Amino acid sequence: MxxxxxxxxxxxxxxxxxxxxxxxxxxxxxxxxxxxxxxxxxxxxxxxxxxxxxxxxxxxxxxxxxxxxxxxxxxxxxxxxxxxxxxxxxxxxxxxxxxxxxxxxxxxxxxxxxxxxxxxxxxxxxxxxxxxxxxxxxxxxxxxxxxxxxxxxxxxxxxxxxxxxxxxxxxxxxxxxxxxxxxxxxxxxxxxxxxxxxxxxxxxxxxxxxxxxxxxxxxxxxxxxxxxxxxxxxxxxxxxxxxxxxxxxxxxxxxxxxxxxxxxxxxxxxxxxxHKEHEPYPVDKDPKLRTRWWEMGAAMANRLPLTHVPQDHSEFPDFVNAIIQSFRHGVEHQDDWQNFWHQGVSLPEKKVQSLFRSCAKHYCKANDISITGEANAGRGPVDFQFAKGWIARTVVEMKLMSNSKFWDGILAQTPQYAISEEVHVAFFVAIAYTDQEMTDSHANKVHKAARIASQRHGVEVRPVIIDARRKDSASKLKPPQEMRDELHVESDDTGDAAA
Known part of the structure; x- marks a missing residue:
């Protein structure tokens, strides 16, 4: 409550x-x-x-x-x-x-x-x-x-x-x-x-x-x-x-x-x-997601209950990864991307983090795990810290790909937060809003940056890219041409065999 x-x-x-x-x-x-x-x-x-x-x-x-x-x-x-x-x-x-x-x-x-x-x-x-x-x-x-x-x-x-x-x-x-x-x-x-x-x-x-x-x-x-x-x-x-x-x-x-x-x-x-009429902020509609982020995150969590529950501290990073992947699945495959957009304008980074915090809190509460937003990690505030006791802990950093400090985040900030908190696994979650940000070359660069950071700092930085682009309705989706071509080729082969 x-x-x-x-x-x-x-x-x-x-x-x-x-x-x-x-x-x-x-x-x-x-x-x-x-x-x-x-x-x-x-x-x-x-x-x-x-x-x-x-x-x-x-x-x-x-x-x-x-x-x-x-x-x-x-x-x-x-x-x-x-x-x-x-x-x-x-x-x-x-x-x-x-x-x-x-x-x-x-x-x-x-x-x-x-x-x-x-x-x-x-x-x-x-x-x-x-x-x-x-x-x-x-x-x-x-x-x-x-x-x-x-x-x-x-x-x-x-x-x-x-x-x-x-x-x-x-x-x-x-x-x-x-x-x-x-x-x-x-x-x-x-x-x-x-x-x-x-x-x-x-x-x-x-x-x-x-x-x-x-x-x-x-x-x-x-x-x-x-x-x-x-x-x-x-x-x-x-x-x-x-x-x-x-x-x-x-x-x-x-x-x-x-x-x-x-x-x-x-x-x-x-x-x-x-002499002019001035309207208050429309709290009930909340077009800028100032207040409904808690309820939206709860709805996302309720639609996708977790099946993985950590049995010991070695499985704790997998549990946090399951939370992130559940959040990702909702955005990419269950229309939760709509929470990230209003009238063609994408949510700012802080609001995306608020949605994730709400979603994660509901998972954590059910498993007696604490989550702290913007916890002080010794060298500044990390976006999220997950913990169950002292041994089972990890940190999550979340940034928009459009953030001017995006590469600083994955190469330096995230591993430093992990070192400060004495954890061995840290997650770096990248939010993509554009086609350019979702290209293979860009994704490969993110994974390469995570490998460099991991090797340089002696911690495991796990990157996750979430596709938050606006999506077409499933009824409007069309298969690529190569799938159509393959279908017709198979049809012709079947016809010849029948003849």
Whole structure:
């Protein structure tokens, strides 16, 4: 069990609008403040104003400091604008676990710089906190999700408690950091609150849920979106300071400079977005495989149960090979290749690894074998480590053939992971998406690289190539011409004999 609903035996109804989060690791979504701003539900109606009140307090402190970084007001603003990654949500960029990537102090510096810039441009507050990121340039807009989750954490706490009570989910007492904040004292408050437990977290902590309709994979407000808007609507004004033909692919600092020099265009851009409909990420359809990878991997494993079970440690590599071959068979012969493509675009490497991890976990669980994704192998993270005790262990590295570091992976990285982990067999799984990648010459080169790596490093590197190209329907397949010719020759011979 790994999703919130599975862990607590919940069957969601139409009343349940929350995202069914995957508890063991972060899902790569952000809570988009623009979607909260436009929400008309009574629970969230005041949430945007709550965010504006927070930044009004921060603006006041920075204004009082008069830019003096040694003043009490500035130091208070620094403390107030620390946004630790809110791990309770299991959202963000740390896909390997739900422990967060952590960028609180980086976000703090960006917020301070953005507020100082906004004050210098004559703003007493900002209509949307994304404006600060547009002015500042170094603060990723996806990190704003962390700030929003912290600022509105009291809202999400109550929301989660209501869901837990409605479904009879047990709650425990937790000391939650950034549970609320004080406008009067400009500080964060830690509180004891009742919430459900995340049993998969490395340290004891609760779960917080969010409505699906607030989630995006790409924020509504982006530096690229502002850049396109500015040049589409205000090109004549901007040509004085910017040459669009030269700077179409500019860095974020240039885009921030454009924003600082043209604050009215920034305000116009945000106002324009206010009058447009913005859809959340379609969680239920999940076209980019952000969240359904666990269920897809489970389905692949269920369709192809393993017949090989290791009897002792010497058979352990064969068991891992059986998992890889089962995964390969599903992709090449049972239409699981469709999970690798969406509207003609192939899955990125991390998503392919997620599918394999889910598939492998289901096999491993049935045989009491542990699998660790991106385990630290002494010289960096190996993609997968399989183990049953200390003696029965092996590692698996998985790369797209299009990866610029593909050959580094098989010649150097994979054998080094094996050496670091003191295992004798390592698998290198190559994912092919194109005809060129599936040519005999390319396949032979992969096997040759594995032999070279094995001989050089004294470990056995076993290569596996998986053909993840898009496939034609079996009803459209035609035999090669030589098979047709052979058929007709045999028919003629038979006819002569009969005569």
């Amino acid at each position: 790994s999703r919130f609903s599975e862990q607590f035996g919940i069957k969601p109804t139409d009343q349940d609008d929350w995202f069914d989060t995957y508890l063991p690791s972060d899902t790569n979504f952000c809570v988009d403040p623009f979607l909260i701003w436009s929400d008309t539900d009574a629970r969230w109606f005041e949430a945007h104003n709550h965010t504006l009140d927070f930044f009004a307090t921060a603006f006041r402190l920075v204004r009082e400091s008069q830019g003096n970084e040694q003043s009490a007001a500035w130091k208070q603003a620094q403390s107030f604008l620390v946004f630790p990654e809110p791990k309770e949500f299991c959202l963000g960029v740390a896909a390997g676990s739900s422990d967060g990537a952590g960028a609180g102090h980086i976000l703090q510096e960006g917020m301070l710089d953005g507020i100082r810039t906004a004050l210098g441009l004559g703003f007493d507050n900002v209509p949307h906190i994304e404006m600060l990121a547009l002015f500042q340039g170094g603060m990723g807009l996806d990190r704003i999700s962390d700030a929003v989750c912290d600022i509105l954490k009291s809202y999400f706490i109550q929301y989660t408690q209501d869901i837990a009570r409605r479904h009879g989910v047990p709650m425990e007492s937790f000391r939650v950091n950034n549970a609320s904040w004080s406008e009067e004292f400009a500080c964060w408050q830690t509180k004891e609150v009742e919430l459900p437990l995340n049993p998969f977290a490395k340290t004891r902590r609760p779960v917080l849920l969010v409505p699906k309709r607030f989630l995006k994979d790409i924020p509504v407000v982006t530096a690229n979106g502002f850049w396109r808007y500015a040049w589409g609507k205000h090109a004549d004004e901007l040509r004085v300071n910017f040459n669009y033909d030269i700077a179409r692919n500019v860095d974020r600092w240039t885009k921030a400079k454009l924003a600082r020099q043209n604050p009215t265009i920034v305000a116009s851009y945000l106002k324009d977005l206010e």
